Amino acid sequence: MNPSPRTNLLNLDGDGLGRFVAGLDQKPFRAKQLMHWIHQRGVADVSQMSDLAKSxxxxLEQIAEIQALPVLSDQTASDGTRKWLLDVGDSNAVEMFFIPEEDRGTLCISSQAGCxxxxxxCSTGK
Structure with missing residues (x-):
């Protein structure tokens, strides 16, 4: 029998994390702690989340993971623009761009393969 797939915590928004931790009989503030560690500190290793109870x-180490999409390519243009090609599975990919400007930056994220x-x-629509 195959073990159950682990839940990728990056696939859950705040409400989803709330439901996830509630299903583990944890208090609601645990979801906020997880959001902080994952999205503000960029930590992907649960063992480093020192304010979570060891138990x-x-x-979490048994049933969850924090796994970003695999980066197929990462390119930087001479003007500083960055382009990433991300593997979304099933032989599909999407692109993401960061376009730096003097006082800000723009992030363009393809929301679907075949845009x-x-x-x-962008090669997402091609």
Missing amino acids: FRLQ AVNCRF
Whole structure:
């Protein structure tokens, strides 16, 4: 018998994390702690989340993971623009761009493989 797949915590928003920790009989503030560790501190190793109870960390290590999409390519243009090609599975990929500007930056994220916008610099729609 195959073990149950682990829950990727990156696939859960705040409400989803709340439901997830409630299903583990944890208090609601644990979801906020997880959000902070994952999205503000960028920590992907549950064992490093020092303000979580050790028993909760051990439980999470058994049933959860924090796994970003695999990066197929990472390119930087001479103007500092960065382009990433991300593997979304089933032989599909999407692109993401960061375009730096003097006082801010713009992040463009393709939301689907096969995007119909067909920007000339993006291969997602091709």
